[in-house]
Amino acid sequence: MPTGGSHYSSPAYYYSVAAATTVGTMSLGWYLWNRPGKITPIVNLQSQTRELQDGSRICRYLKTDTLMNSLHPDALTLYECVRRGARVSNNGPMLGKRIKQADGSEPYVWLHYNEIIDRSVNLAHAMRYIGIPSGQSSFVGIYAKNRPEWIIVEHATYTFSNILVPLYETLGAEACVFSLNQTEIQVVFCDTLAKAKNLKEQKEQCMFLKYLVVMEEGITDEEKAAFTDVGLTLYGFSELETLGATAERTPIVPPKPDDLATICYTSGTTGTPKGVMLTHGNIVADATTLIYFKYTEVKSDDVMMSFLPLAHMFERVVQSVVYTNGARIGFFRGDIRGLADDIKTLQPTLLPVVPRVLNRIYDKAMSEVNKSTFRKTLFNAALSFKLREINHSVIRNDSFVDNLVFKKIRDQLGGKVKLMLTGSAPLAENVMNFIRCALGCVVVEGYGQTECVAASTITLEGDSTPGHVGVPSPCNIIKLVDVPELGYFARDNAGEVCIKGSNVFKGYYKNEEQTKEVLDEDGWLHTGDIGRWTEVGTLKIVDRKKHIFKLAQGEYVAPERIENIYLRSKFVAQAFVYGESLKTCLIAIIVPDPEVLLLEASKTLGVGNLSMQELCQREDVKKMIMDDLLAVGKAAGLFSFEQAKDIYLASEMFSVENDLLTPTLKSKRPKLKEHFKPQITSMYAKLD
Template sequence: MSDTQKSLIQRVTMAGIVMIDKIRNMDYLKFLGAGAVTLAAVTTTTFYYLTSRPQPIPLVVDLNDQTEEVDKNERSRMSRLCKNGRYICEYEDAEIKTLHDAFKRGARVSNNGQAYGWKPSPTEPFTWISYNDVLVRAANVGAGFIAKGLKPENTTNIGIYSQNRVEYGITEQGCYMYSMVLVPLYDTLGHEACTHIINQAEISLVICDKIVKVKALLDRIKEMPNLRKVVLVEEPSDEIKESAANHKIDLFSFSELEALGEQNPQEPKPSKPDDLCVLCYTSGTTGLPKGAMLTHKGTMATVVAAATILKPGGIDISPEDTLISYLPLAHSYERLLECYCVLNGARIGFFQGDVKLLMDDIKELQPTLFPSVPRLLNRVYDKVMTQLSEGSAIKRKLFNMAIASKENELKKSIIRNDSIWDKVVFKKIQAGLGGKVKLITTGSAPLSPKVLHFLRCVVGCPVVEGYGQTECHAVCTVTLVGDPDTGNVGPPLPCCQIKLADVEEMNYFAKDDKGEVCVKGPNVFLGYYRDQAKTEEALDKDGWLHTGDIGQWLENGTLKIIDRKKNIFKLAQGEYIAPEKIESVYVRSPLVAQVFVHGESLKSSLVGIVVPDPDVLPNWAKTKLNVSQSMEELCSNADVKKEILADMTKYGKAGGLHSFEQVKDIFLHPDLFSVENGLLTPTFKAKRHELKVKFKSQIDEMYTQLA
């Protein structure tokens, strides 16, 4: 290229950038009304590309061959990163083996940098506490536990009933410093489940963040004979003090616990690698929750394996990074991410506790690491698409051009946020996430390929999707940085192997690369706390964790989740649903003869196919609505549908259903499900697959109306 050509490129590029800077200061998408802008953006893109020459993300393995078979009999597969069938599960520094070791390393590599941040009030900026200060306060908390009569042993379980906050992290580190076990409690468990956990784990002390949670415990304290001490982070009121005293409960503040420990220091007794770190009770769908026994070794193995995938792809976590903590710490997904951060000395900023203020927190904190779930990412997508649909045709044209350009780069494993399209079209979207995000992770439920692809184009950073469950320390597969494909959950983490087991009753066979997903490796949990029967259901004699999900190996060696072995599924927000339980509640309504509850992992709500009781509905409709019609006509009557849905919702509330367990729309069908019409088994159980197929169009229509 001649000097004259280079000079021309530089002049046009600079002119384009000046124009872009002016455009950036206008409201998002409002600048797109003039054809001249479109022409300028396209022209500038060409010249800018010639001077910027983006480089692809380094790939850790061949994207067309991401796994290898390691056991011909089991047909199990491992990541191509694993050599000679060996797991990658130990940190490069042999001294780092526990979560306590990880936090101390974070303090060292950050040079005692900022660890935890919070907003004292909505009008105040984030306030930070250093790593060493956390360790000092954690030692005081742990010593305070001991001063209150708790033993520094791995059989001592500490309950914590709190939103994400600084005191949560300090308590966690205090437990690890003295070999104790953290047991999270959370609101959606319900009173019966919460009582079960406290009793089964023999918890004598619970830390609560707010007075209302202390009241909830005191209301049923007679059912929990082991619970004798409650720590309150919020300043205790005279009323709650009196109530606790009347119940003979030792209530004291978090600051008093710290002061007690400071006055009675104890020599640390740190956890060992095989010790339990957390009893993570799964909310489940039927029956009482089960306590998954998670270890320091298992958590570290998962973190190390994840880092092995992310770091070569340019995601190197350091003290310069910030994570926004808003996903519940009671769940393994968030806990794993925070361990990854503190190991590398990054800082963690806690949201204010109000999801309505989350975007404000994000804009102020400017996180570089953004863990998320489909429900939130779907909102980002919907908001942008709504804005776009309300704009002009030329706006949509330019947006689509930007997407197409980014798509071409993604196919070449190019991920960046400094293209012309980023500066002109996507800057506002990226700013909405703080403007500095370099990694987005999504888990807990599947993310629509459409939304995942959109995000990878517009956010300018890697967006990876993981699959797993509490029983494998949150994750066992993750999509690779730089892989543009969607519709799969990636290869196994290098700390485990995965096989697909035959499920004959559903016609899934391992020889066809389909079957139940089974996981084996150091990231698999020890079992369910004090529940051998449930443990044996989940873990077979050879150590394979049976997930209950049906998977399929794709040609490139990645895993795709295609079904569920049992009639249990997740909604988009990650909530588990047991449809039979819900159906058993709804049929209590005298108007309902039969009901089929349906949900999908890409949807956030349930819908239902309802057969009204033919002996009840006609008379009811005549009395209630002054309508005399045939069953077919009544089932098409909008007022009848509205009344039946309201009645079902009433019975649902009375039956203890959560809001997410209530159907949001129904279709009324006049004919009973039967063995003869193929919708019931010979034992009169619903044939769910057949029902889903038969009513597919009605289900699709309901979800369209709910969108």
């Protein structure tokens, strides 16, 4: 203890200590607030949208009620976008693919902007040479995985204002024939001879098809003759490019913003596919969504990894932003098993992904973390530290914790990702938190559908709150409309999500009846999704209007919502919840996660040596999974009538190949009902 008369007992001493402590605390606070990686949000995160007179909402970033139509005045069509990219990059590298070298290495080799433009123009002239008319009456098909030639074909199509029609790789033969005939396509570009042969087999039904062009090299005269025999002309891609380079030049016919750029066929869960008509203006407008990103602004030195199907608009919109700004796009080699190595080699800064990819990264990381108590303790401490930073809008990957715990995960994605965009399905909160912490980059989640190109909302930089899909894109407004049968009312900030803006499609091709079902006379797109405005003005998707039915006791049920909740169970890989209006309860078909089931069956039941099929037939396994489903459902607030009263465990995944999923991986509910009819009948018989 200090003695009387010591300077420690003087008031000045205590004042100096207090002052030093205050200054130290303020300095630490200043550092924590202003450390590298601190993001300044573009709006007040506690009030992200504002309400317009008609009750719709607009992002507060827009200072007036005028919506955006484009990012740049010199890029109003996709034709203009790629040419702007050539200018701002000074003819920099645009498209890259891996090519094996003499020393065994396989680096990315790049094609430059002007080369891509020249090749697309040559290909466009070649199409005129073989008889494809200019203008909006001609459609060009493409049936290929992502690769540079895909983009060359796309821009060749735009050169004379033709319309691109992508065919899903997994689109069924019947739907493929339907789309080819509805658009009267004469020419289809294929990446492989095998795909061209698939179309040759359908020639009798494809009355307008005349030309097939194969991107892979080595087409023989014998193979060409086989196509000639059925009334088709087969070209090699380079052969057609050469034809175009020497063909007579006719005046180019660039598209206008209101011209159709593409028709995207959405393979519905029932019936024939619908052709979504999207203009150049629609796509360019939707790309304005990325104006919200200031900290991760796309620049000419950025690199994007392309592996999500280009037949889907999400990938195409992001790519359009990349090449409008003169940046680079590297393609994966076409085999998903080699994707990790492709990403590591490319070292992308921009990475569009879907939740299933992030779920796989998360599951793999957690399986390593759970191998020891020490790892788990260290990981949880690191996660807590990073979450605190993220909640203060601090995004970085260079802290001690980053290098100690998360560097290995970050390096698997090349170590340079600055912006990750995810969409197409909800992302679980724990997965989102993990990805943000582990990668130390901005991760944003969007919401939309093909009918509004891709994104109609997106989360903002600096907003770390999970569980919502952000604010309206700068090209559209959103309103919620009453759905009384489900108890959702706009007065309570809940209802069907409706979108209006310059990204909303023109309708379904040659299908006025179905167009009127989703697009009203005032231009509002009715999505069928149920949303709720949060207290801070962001949108949360809470339900689906479609696929709802009433149980015998009068309760309405939305099975997709219940399925999404059941997917939170560690045991569940896929779920199909089913009910009938004459029944009082629900049942479910569950496909267990093989890795989790084998591990838990061994640990909990002592039967880990059995196959998936054998495990799925055991009552104790069924009870273990059923108990977990009920617990997950209860935690999520499901009512008793919303919980499945019985389940059947299926060992085979729902897939496109077994016709239980659409090409966009949505459940084909009628097909699932038919496929599992014996099991459904049996479960209800026991419950009755």
